[in-house]
Amino acid sequence: MEYFFTCPYCWQEISVVLDTSVKNQTYVEDCEVCCRPIEVRYSIANDEVAEFEASVLE
Numbered sequence: 779m780e781y782f783f784t785c786p787y788c789w790q791e792i793s794v795v796l797d798t799s800v801k802n803q804t805y806v807e808d809c810e811v812c813c814r815p816i817e818v819r820y821s822i823a824n825d826e827v828a829e830f831e832a833s834v835l836e
Contacts, residue, residue, distance in 0.1 A: 781820075781827060786834045788812040798822050806835060 782793045790811040797803070804819045815835040821828045 779827070781830065783830065783832050785809045785811060785814075786816060786832055787814045794818060796820055796822070796827065798825055 779796045779798050780793050781796050782791055784790070785792050787809060788811050790809070792810050794807055800822070802821045804817065806815050807818050808815055817833045817835045819829070819831045819833075
């Protein structure tokens, strides 16, 4: 599932592809605009995104 969000560094809207077969996941994805690392956390419920957080990697 493609999911759109705002990069916490450059504030551009970007997208990631979320694996909905994994109910809870945390991983690092580079911004497609500024190339900085973003920590992505999400949870899936009923095949929809229940929670999503994109934060600066510390």
